[in-house]
Amino acid sequence: MERRDIEIFLTLAEELHFGRTADRLLISPSRVSQTIANLERRFGVTLFDRTSRRVELSPVGAALYADVRAGHDRIQRGITAAIAAGRGVVGTLRIGLEAPAIAELAGPVFDRFRAENPGVELVFREAGFSDPLDLLRAGEVDVTVTNGPVDEDGFQEGPLLYSEPVVLAVGREHPLAACSTVSVDDLAGETVFRAGRRAAPYRPEPDRTAPTFLDLLTLIAAGEGVVPLAAHAADYFARPSLVMVPFEEGSPPVRWVLCWKRGQATARVAALAAAARGAVSGR
Template identity: 50%
Template sequence: MERRDIEVFLTLAEELHFGRTAERLRLSQARVSQTIKQAERQIGAPLFDRTSRRVELTPIGRRLRDDLLPAHRQIETALATAVAAGRGTDGELRVAFEAPAVADLIGELLERFRRRLPGCRVRVREAPFADPLDALRRAEADVLVTALPVNVAGFETGPVVHTEPLLLAVSSRHPFARRRAVSLEDLARDTVLHAAWPTAAAQPADIPWLTPTGAPITRGPAAATVQEVFALVAAGDGVCPVAAHAAAYFARPTLAFLPFTDAPPLEWGLVWRRAAETARVRAFVAQARTRASG
């Protein structure tokens, strides 16, 4: 398999969707399908089970992915670093954070990148609360750390850099505050403010919020800042799903933070504008992928 073929295989193994793989690699869907078929002929066995409704790795495909992924990420990191060095790393990489506290939680990644590219200054900034992607649209940041998923045309999504549980922030006077835990279905019983679930990027304003069983969730008023969200919660104007680190960073007597019994973990990942991708962005993404692979 050539390097490009490996990239197609690994991307499809991650996306499990031919259309998304084609869009992410800027290839035609037919080219992706042809590449996979050729790889399967070379190996002599199917790598994916395909139906009209799903795409899944076969056992041989899973083994190939697990064997190829660490080496591929090391190659990506080495090449991205070399390209960045060849083109010059003087200047700065502007990293925006939807939740500023996450900068502390991935400090090791930022420090590793600084050591690897000492000529590149890393400047950390806060992304707009109401629309974190706007920092990228306005070219005020080169890469954004935000809650995934982000499925917006023109933006690339990179590796997960931090994972943490989801909590529900409620007023200390709320009936939920007397519980030990809540479920996602409980969100249909109150007004939900700016939420980490469903993520704002995955659930635009014109798409209704629903619980896993389909019960409608009432959206609360928009807030300009995270402090405003917690002020509304403390006043009893709604509840808010939040990342677990919020319990330490925003703790106060008027709030209670409850674990969910059934919520998936919240994943923070890298996002950048496809048209504004630079060598420094590629090097940072490659470093994050290497860290994620251990």
């Protein structure tokens, strides 16, 4: 089987529709039909059972699909690895995370990077709470995922990996705990803490900080103040003493972006940035 014949066979086996197969491969439906007919004549078997209403793999076609798909995927991985090695995209990429949950929430980005760069191992490290750029600043990681925008001197903001709404963490006895949503105006008169390196997207520098995230949640639970957090906190850090109240619709989200030292974007960092753009845009 020629490479194009393999692509047509595999795509039709997945789409089970001549028109959609042609659209995916940017060829005519007649080319698809002719290729499958030629393969069936060459092999002396029926690969697809076809009627006026439906297309289905025959038992022989299903078995052939399983074998060819596995072999095709191995070849593609080998080609991808060879191209990556030729570009120097091999080795280890060290990634700092301001919010460790991003390793899971931005999984599609990291999955795409692994598929496109099989010669690179991803190693994640949790960044410091009070200074999430600490590992990057010290050269202990190559890139950090942080709450954008990044405007610190010497650092370059990269593409978006993940965006999510904001919630307000309050103690269970706090008056705002009974609200279905909160607004920026509701923060007036409150002691507002900062979590991470930036204030919430719509506030000036908050009134207070805490040395660790555990200290922060303990202070909020004790009624010492409130803190805007990324919405995933409601799932990852739920506790009986806290209530996570969503901000009203239309409030600015938290934007988790890549960040690296200006002028120090390696080939591996550039490949991660490309994977992020592709995964987020859906291309």
